[in-house]
Every structure is written in C-alpha cells, then in structure tokens.
Amino acid sequence: MNVLVINAGSSSLKYQLINMVDQQVLCKGQVERIGIEGSFLKQKGGAEEADIHAEIKNHNDAIQMVLEALTDAKHGVVKSLEEIDAVGHRVLHGGEKFADPVLVDEQVIHDLEAIADLGPLHMPANISGIKACQQAMPVPQVAVFDTGFHQTMPPKAYLYGLPYEAYEKHKVRRYGFHGTSHLFVSQRAAELRGTEKGRMITCHLGNGSSLCAILDGKCMDTSMGLTPLEGVVMGTRSGDMDPAIVKFIMEKEHKTIEEMDHYLNKESGVYGLSGVSSDFRDLAKAAAEGHRRAILALDVFIYRIQKYIGAYAAALGGVDTLVFTAGIGENDHELRQNVCRDMDFFGIAIDEEKNASLPRGSEADISAPGARVHTMVIPTDEEYMIARDTYEIVHEASQ
Numbered sequence: 001m002n003v004l005v006i007n008a009g010s011s012s013l014k015y016q017l018i019n020m021v022d023q024q025v026l027c028k029g030q031v032e033r034i035g036i037e038g039s040f041l042k043q044k045g046g047a048e049e050a051d052i053h054a055e056i057k058n059h060n061d062a063i064q065m066v067l068e069a070l071t072d073a074k075h076g077v078v079k080s081l082e083e084i085d086a087v088g089h090r091v092l093h094g095g096e097k098f099a100d101p102v103l104v105d106e107q108v109i110h111d112l113e114a115i116a117d118l119g120p121l122h123m124p125a126n127i128s129g130i131k132a133c134q135q136a137m138p139v140p141q142v143a144v145f146d147t148g149f150h151q152t153m154p155p156k157a158y159l160y161g162l163p164y165e166a167y168e169k170h171k172v173r174r175y176g177f178h179g180t181s182h183l184f185v186s187q188r189a190a191e192l193r194g195t196e197k198g199r200m201i202t203c204h205l206g207n208g209s210s211l212c213a214i215l216d217g218k219c220m221d222t223s224m225g226l227t228p229l230e231g232v233v234m235g236t237r238s239g240d241m242d243p244a245i246v247k248f249i250m251e252k253e254h255k256t257i258e259e260m261d262h263y264l265n266k267e268s269g270v271y272g273l274s275g276v277s278s279d280f281r282d283l284a285k286a287a288a289e290g291h292r293r294a295i296l297a298l299d300v301f302i303y304r305i306q307k308y309i310g311a312y313a314a315a316l317g318g319v320d321t322l323v324f325t326a327g328i329g330e331n332d333h334e335l336r337q338n339v340c341r342d343m344d345f346f347g348i349a350i351d352e353e354k355n356a357s358l359p360r361g362s363e364a365d366i367s368a369p370g371a372r373v374h375t376m377v378i379p380t381d382e383e384y385m386i387a388r389d390t391y392e393i394v395h396e397a398s399q
C-alpha cells in the first residue's frame with residue numbers, strides 16, 4: 001500500500017510517497033512559492049530528479065503538478081495514480097474537536113472550515129490541499145493534526161490567565177504544535193527503553209522549537225500555545241515575552257497589527273537577536289569567530305530551553321528521559337552539550353565524547369554512565385508517522 005503524505009504550508013507544499021509494506025520512501029518533493037512569482041517543483045526518487053519551474057497559482061495547481069510529477073515517465077515513481085492507495089494530510093490545527101487522526105468526509109471538511117481561523121495562514125492551505133486531492137483521486141484522505149497529541153493536557157496547563165470567556169467564546173487556550181513529532185520520538189524512546197511508563201521531556205528544536213512534558217506516554221504540557229509563537233526563543237519567533245511589549249513597540253515604531261505580527265514571527269528570535277541568521281550553523285560559525293550578538297542569541301536560546309526543562313521537571317515531579325530531536329536537536333552536539341551542562345542536580349549528565357561523535361541521523365542514548373536521566377537523540381520522522389496513521393485508519397475502515 002502506497003501512502004502519499006502532503007504537508008501544505010501557506011506558500012509551500014512538501015510531499016512524500018511511502019510504501020507501507022516495506023516502509024520505503026519512494027519519492028520526496030516540494031513545491032515552493034505557490035502564488036508567488038518564481039514558483040517551482042523539485043522531486044527526488046525517480047530515474048531523474050525533477051526541477052520544474054512554472055506558474056503555480058494556488059494549492060490546486062500545486063497538487064496537480066505533484067500528481068503529474070509522481071506519474072511522469074522520467075521523474076515519476078508510479079505508472080498511474082491507481083498505485084496511490086491513500087493520502088495523509090498534515091493539518092496544523094485540530095482545535096478541541098480533533099485529538100486523533102480522522103478519515104476525511106464532508107463533515108470533517110465542514111468542521112475544519114469552522115476552526116480555520118485558529119491557523120489563518122496554514123488552515124486554508126491544508127483544506128485546499130485535501131479538496132484538491134479528493135478531486136484528483138478517489139482514495140481515502142486522512143487528516144493528521146499537529147495539535148492532536150497535546151489534547152490530553154489538563155485544563156491547568158492549557159488555560160491562560162484571561163477572562164474565562166476568552167476560552168468559552170473564542171476557544172483561546174494552549175493547543176501546542178509539533179504533536180506528530182513529539183509523539184513519534186516519545187514512542188520511539190519508550191520502545192528503546194522498554195517502557196511507556198515514566199516522566200519524559202521531548203525537545204523538538206528546529207526552525208520552530210517546542211518542548212513537551214509527557215507522563216506515561218501522554219502529553220501533560222507543551223511550550224507552544226494558541227499559535228506556534230509561544231515558548232522558547234526560535235529561529236525568527238520571539239517565544240515567551242511580556243504581552244505588554246506588543247503595545248509598547250507598536251506605539252514606538254508606528255506598526256500596524258500585521259506588521260507587529262511579522263515582527264514577532266519573522267524578525268525576532270535568534271535572527272533578530274543576532275542580526276546574523278536564523279540558521280544555527282551560521283550562528284555557531286559567527287559565535288566561534290567572536291560575534292558578540294551571535295554568542296548572546298545562542299545563550300538566550302540555551303537558557304530558555306533549560307528553563308523549560310526545569311519547569312517540566314517540576315510539572316512531572318521529576319524526569320526519567322530527555323529527548324532531543326529535529327534539525328538542531330539531532331545535529332548540533334554543542335547545543336545539546338550546552339543545554340545539559342550543569343544539569344546534574346536533575347540527574348541529567350551526558351557522555352560528551354559519545355555526544356560529539358554521534359553520526360548524523362542516528363539514534364542513541366548519550367547519557368553519561370550512571371546518570372539518573374536517560375538523555376537520548378532520536379531523529380524525528382513526521383512524514384512516516386502521518387503515513388502510518390493513514391495506513392492504520394484506512395486499514396481499520398476496510399475491515
């Protein structure tokens with residue numbers, strides 16, 4: 001059974017075709033600059049790589065191009081669309097309605113449209129991606145929610161200190177994101193440790209970063225909120241800050257609401273702090289050359305992660321397993337070492353040699369001998385997780 005996984009963003013669309021029998025990724029691709037001049041599709045996996053530049057007006061066009069590329073004689077990996085058995089869609093927001101992956105029908109589309117304002121940039125793209133696939137292929141479509149795993153949080157973790165009506169009327173609460181990734185790495189860590197029981201903190205550190213406090217396999221708290229802006233300082237997002245700063249900067253810099261939104265989401269974080277880059281490889285290089293603001297930005301990033309680990313250790317009544325994942329968490333051994341530095345009072349201590357020599361893309365327990373906490377590096381695989389959920393739902397529905 002071949003599952004097509006679609007991850008539609010506001011102006012991009014990433015996809016993978018995965019054979020669920022042998023779990024082989026048949027092909028990977030992305031469409032960039034949808035609705036913007038200079039759009040293109042790139043795809044790897046077929047006899048030849050595809051690099052097609054064409055006008056791609058909307059997500060419907062993008063899906064059409066993806067399906068053509070997948071079945072193309074030169075670039076493609078299947079002869080016809082009949083070889084695609086199901087489509088799994090990454091959907092940003094499930095609101096309070098969707099905790100688990102769901103087979104899409106008319107009612108689901110209707111429910112997604114009703115909560116679309118919770119993710120104004122991504123939800124319209126997610127919904128049109130689903131509709132375009134429905135039109136092009138008569139196969140089951142499954143929606144997998146980035147917020148889903150976090151729906152087990154108790155009210156004390158998801159409520160903000162706002163008038164309760166904000167929650168009742170507008171559903172303003174913590175939802176959390178990267179749920180598929182936190183679920184994937186926490187399940188894998190539990191498998192490797194041989195038990196789902198215990199107190200775990202997962203750190204998804206990539207362009208966007210979030211931490212998650214997990215008790216016996218269930219999410220108890222997470223650092224992102226109503227939107228992905230809350231939590232640790234990120235590549236270009238501010239993370240936690242005094243909400244009064246919004247009014248203060250808007251007045252001082254004469255910004256509109258949209259400009260302020262851009263400021264907090266795209267101009268802040270380690271990029272804004274350093275003035276160098278949001279990419280941690282550039283930051284590490286600049287810091288090594290003595291760039292003062294790059295050093296500061298990395299210090300802030302590390303300190304915020306440490307504070308969340310402390311908070312979640314308190315929330316969970318201790319910690320047994322600490323997991324690093326995503327672009328930075330998987331690849332940046334210095335960052336892992338710095339986060340774990342001086343944390344031995346928590347029982348966190350890593351084997352520095354093992355940590356530094358870990359080959360790219362490998363999973364490992366990097367704890368120092370005798371450390372009470374198991375510190376692990378586990379590469380995330382959100383696409384595989386979406387494909388697996390899709391496969392399971394479609395399989396169940398056909399029984």
Ligand code: ADP
Pocket residue numbers: 205206207208235278279280281282326327328331332
């Ligand atoms: P996303 O999926 O959120 O776009 P990723 O999980 O791919 O992001 O992470 C991207 C981040 O990972 C970038 O900031 C990049 O700097 C960082 N990264 C990737 N490889 C390395 C590396 N070898 N060392 C340090 N940082 C890395």
